[in-house]
Amino acid sequence: MNPSFLPLQRLFKQLVAAGLLTATSYAAVAATINISLDDDPGKLDPTQSSMIAERMVYQSIFDKLVDLDENGKIVPMLAQRWTISDDQKTYTLYLQKGVKFQDGTPFNAKAVEFNLLRGQEKSSLRRNELKYIKQITVVDDSTVKLELTTPFAPFMSILTDRAGMMSSPDAVKKFGDDYVNNPVGTGPFIYKGRLKGATITLEKNPHYWQAGLPKADGVTYKIMSDVNVAFNNLRSGQVDITNRFPYKEITNIEAGAKYAVINKPSLGFRGFYLNTSKPPFDKKEVREAVDILIDRNAIAKVVYNGAVVASHSPFSKAQFAHGDADTPPKVDVARAKALLKAAGKEGGFSFKLTLPTTPYESQVGQMIQGMLRPAGITVTLEKAELATQIESGKAGTYEGLFVGWSGRPDPDQNVYDFVVTNGSLNYSKYGTKEVDDLLQQARLEGNEAKRKAVYDQAMQILVKDVPYIYLNHDNVLFGISKAVKGFRYVPDGVIRTATLAK
Template structure:
């Protein structure tokens, strides 16, 4: 074991011991490993999946998701939607308090939604259609939208719907990111940066009989193999990552199980349609039909992903025929390249994340494109650098995936509409724009599904983005853990978990 890993484990173990000292001997601690250290502990400032995992223990949301990805009540126990789909009336749960003892009510919801719309908030685009907020009474709030927006309730199942204590936000100001206060099952206790985040049981939680453990400790373990060894040894109860190569090696007497179920996300890469060679759709289509998704799923991910060809996994209602990967067709690819004036092939640079898995995917893509005369140069960069290159259009191929959201709109609209905030391919087609706009203002799910199918029929031919696979929710869970509930958003919910 190298010195860096040894120091990390010693640091993590020391903080866990210190935290445990403040609890009685009979107290139960749930240990969860995370593969990256969460940043700011404020939902309005969040941009990481691992932050969302920690938030679920601290903050309740207005609405939540169940195991099938359906929207269910949480702090809003019921709601109505007007016939024109522009007014949402939420009826809030009574008797709920924030962890600082202040009441949760309609004014608190108003405060949080207005805060989410501020220029400094990363939730402002999600809440931009909320044009008016009316506090009807202490437990009823009316939200008027400037336009019908079908994904609205779905957005409230995530950070835009998480409720912070107004009193705490006012008390701590900019330092609230280090003093989060919600209505959730666990209260923030403290953190050792890069090592642990510790939460204690909320004794006044509104859900009777919950939570079931006394403490939650998140242990930061970037190396998936270190996390796996801690799971096997009992130092970790749940790991948010699991080594792909170990999925098929679980012994019958193992002390852990593997959760391996569909998620909402996708992986793949953008092609810059604003510059040669990807300004020609024949070139993009040729690349698309040269990639063997099933081989990538098997070799790199040990089939813990689903080969895909769209932004919609099987966990979403918009999943359709476009998600079936095309058969590899070298002859047709060469014909397409000839039609585009690239019969002798071409070269391009594919920018990748720094992880070993993505590098292996890149190497496989290199090999798959080579028979058509396409030379791929791989360049590894940090995610922040990739995002900046995407925004500036300073790339040829850019491998950036998406963790996924419950509503299909959140997996496609900003990625492919003209001037969309995540449209790094710089692709634009009015017909696609029109179909996706109709889908986000249409309230009938079957009609929305049809609109997404029509949009994907166009995108399959235009190919601004190469979809490769859909991630699975892949957790390692100790057999001593009871009450764990899978939700396709890939976020660990701790309230119902016991040991």
């Protein structure tokens, strides 16, 4: 508990004792929100982040220039409004006035300039997201102008995530390399410390700029890698929200349970890469054969208990680019055999599929083994930690690689780097000029309907070339205590804590 709150706490207790305030009201004011995370966040600095668990914690510490609403639309945050020039190359942001960082220093246009320049540095993992900014002009304390080298339609969407999170320039300078352990933002909660692998503790920001927020006194993140352990802690009341929920328990909630399930569409996808730079997946007929042998609806039902949606594209229904390409193909063993024959693989072949270490993905792997067997394809399953998978993806040393994506609000961020020639996430080593040109065209187009038409064209090619086997779109799946009030679902799957109370 922050010492500054102790007199207030004593007052509340006196009011409860006098019958002037109910214990329930007192608890709602005084509560700490406990949230379980299935992974231990690494670096608490948005410029160095690569994990969704980190994004969960960031939402409490850092505000962004803009945010998302429940429909995935971009809404004001630290930028209260903005304008875009007719040529779509100049963005002028008009900032909230009177906002301070948690260390008491002012948030202003100079702070925005500092953060965006820092995000462009070679050491920053945000540099590719911000690479199109060529000039930053501080017009006055509350106005900043950003000039891009080229029109870039996803730009504002990028600012709803880590690239748009604002750190205190003074704190960054003070802590240097150790800022990753001393984060300071303008957000609703202040970082107080962590026990590595166990907890991260935040306390209420008493000077938060949004009136009436935050509702809770603090947030404690508890690291629980086992989804069943987290579930048991939810049932017992030791945690209030779990960022994962056991699939088998979705339809098994007992009467009178003190928890509920948030089960709504997300922006992400799950599936596996095929290495197109090596036999047998250098032939697209082989890749297409694998694609049409997989019964995605069966996987969604058996493994995920309906908490995912069978897919065939990177675009879920939560994105405007979602289209007909997302409808999975019907299983067709005869056609798959014909494709293999055309590729010179009439007798079938074998390959290794590298999977995450979770039991759910192991079950998916076993189902894929059975689905490919009728066409003579033998699948060997191998488990690996995510870091190992990513390294083999970058090096191109794998055959099949099961790695999903948590999703981003703009379609570009779900497809571009995955399939353009030499894209940073293009572990399939795939590339065609036609797809490259279409996806670049989509980046330049400001009209949403026209952009969708371009994505539709690109997907017509990608569903035939099959560099990646899309299996499903995850739902946002949280367990939440019924005592928690003020929860707001956002399709990016990140828990906002400012409005939470219990």
